[in-house]
Amino acid sequence: MSLTNDYIQQRLEEQFPGQLTQFEEPYGMLTFEAPRELNLKVMQFLFEDPELSFRFLTDLTAVHYPAYTGRELAVVYHLHNLVANVRIRFKVYAPIAQPDVFSATKIFMSANWQEREAFDFYGVNFVGHPNLKRIQNVDEMDYFPLRKEFPLEDQTRIDKDDEMFGRGGSFDFGNRQEDGAPRQIPDTEQ
């Protein structure tokens, strides 16, 4: 019997009645949302059930939704059943004030660094992780750079004097006054 999305959804709803929501199939991949206390239970069930046996963690990452009050940070898991060749995706949401999510390292060794990366960039606190510290950024960093409150710099700004990167200094990009002082930012308030 082939493992269809409908069947997986049915099995999940039997196991966790009424707790899993937002079942969707964007581009053919079954996607659902689980309460964050249940993330390990869901993963364990998907891993151990002989029919489902999603034994491969393809990807683990986080997303920041500033607009979702009280559930700003999403952790996204992509699981793969290699035998039946079916992929699924599920998400848990955590409030940014206390972003505690259980760590999947006990089930998948590969979750270790991926969770460290999600912690590094989004500050998701993976409870039970053996070594939760920054992985790409410097240890002294005190913010989480991929969160949406850090917008990328506007390339057209002219108030910065930055010789190293081609703005200001000996190059004339129109952001210097005659005497070499940086040009004032035009007042944008109407």
Place this chain on the structure above:
Amino acid sequence: MALITAPNIFPNEEPLEAGTTRLNLGPTHPATHGVFQNILELDGERIMSAEQTIGYIHRAFEKIAERRPLYQITPLTDRLNYCSAPINNMGWHLTCEKLLGISTPKRVDYLRVIIMELARIADHLICNSIVGVDTGAFTGFLYVMQYRELIYEIWEEVCGSRLTTNIGRIGGFERDFNDIAFTKLERFLKEYPDVLREFERLFNRNRIFMDRTIGAGPISAERALNYGFTGPNLRAAGVDYDVRVHNPYSSYQDFEFDIPTGTTGDCYDRFLVRNQEMWQSLRIIEQAYRKIQDMKGQEGTIFHADVPEYYLPEKKDVYTKMESLIYHFKIVMGEVDIPPGEVYHAVEGANGELGFYLLSDGGRSPYRLHFRRPCFIYYQAYEELVKGSMLSDAVIVLSSLNLIAGEMDA
């Protein structure tokens, strides 16, 4: 008989203590082939523990991508696995096409397959010959470099650049392959099998090479899966998982090829699997090239899909046609809205499953883009692979895992 003890000629110095040594392998050690660090705890020459530090060339691609239109993200993907940049480019184009619902003509698919398989050969070639260098055999490395050069020349004919290629566009290629590209491809197909055969003869049954690599850094299939191994490293452990077969993209289902697998997952198996994959890649390229030659008429010259909103119009049309000018302006200024959606697309990169998780909220650039970088995930297993083995094994395991710092750090 009483034991004779040597007189202590340095009575004021403290005796040497038996203990472990801490050795920094990297970040700029020549044997690491990239900027990452391993702190090895050594007892004599035996490795007690290894701690990896990465992130020395982290460039925040995922953040940068949140401000860029789709076509400007392609150059970022070049810099992930820079040994086989075209696979990353194609993977990204395929992800965009999946999100936008674009289907490409068969000829485009086959041309892409040729480029991707050439990239796989270039990547495996470097990886395997570097394993040779690390075991003390320099000849193979210099010998095959000539053919990587030929591959680079083919890419140069197609897109104009060699290492960070930025090859192709959403919907196809920026221009058709010229005759020089096809001539060079023919030359490659003709000459490369002999070279590969000779390369294999240099290594496969070489006593020194076998002694150095057999049993070095082995991993079982179960552990490899748990560690998230993909690509040749997983197949060397005996799992025949290949994205090209499991989730065919770019018409891979039209080709006949085998998935080579190993048994023990050690350095020797990884080496053999890569060599075998190069033969399979050659098979695929030959089939694709034959299929392209068989295409006649209109079908035989097409090199991009008809998607004016995402594919730059020809330059002469921009100067003469209003519609082309508008599309050109919109694309270049990044003023095309991407439909909202959530898509995960994976391609078989040279060292594993390269995935793109793209979340769009309907804006002009992705809301969130995450790269599943294979070697970032499987490098975690390094400690388990080298624990208890000798220091010289640590270097071979590093090179045979095909770790690319650019991909690890994104």
